[in-house]
Amino acid sequence: MEELEINKDKFICPTCKKKQEWNTTCKLCGSDISQMQNLASNYLRLQRNLRKNLQSGNWRNAEYIAQQLTFIAPTPLNKKILKFLKSHIFN
Numbered sequence: 754m755e756e757l758e759i760n761k762d763k764f765i766c767p768t769c770k771k772k773q774e775w776n777t778t779c780k781l782c783g784s785d786i787s788q789m790q791n792l793a794s795n796y797l798r799l800q801r802n803l804r805k806n807l808q809s810g811n812w813r814n815a816e817y818i819a820q821q822l823t824f825i826a827p828t829p830l831n832k833k834i835l836k837f838l839k840s841h842i843f844n
């Protein structure tokens with residue numbers, strides 16, 4: 754499964770666009786970027802949970818997690834997984 758990669762050398766501040774290492778505060782403009790770190794950590798946790806639920810056949814949990822992943826990052830893969838789960842779960 755495709756995963757969101759967090760490259761610590763390529764983090765870009767959304768405010769000033771400075772490339773830098775992950776920190777809680779941007780070294781150039783001082784923006785608080787801790788929320789982005791939390792979001793990235795949550796995303797990775799959700800991906801791991803999605804994989805576990807898919808492997809164990811917990812489709813409803815997988816669908817719920819896929820919805821959250823798609824909300825955070827509407828990538829083609831996330832949308833595809835969510836669409837698949839929605840079309841294969843009997844309500």
Ligand SMILES: [Zn+2]
Pocket residue numbers: 766767768769770771779780781782783784
């Ligand atoms: Zn900045």
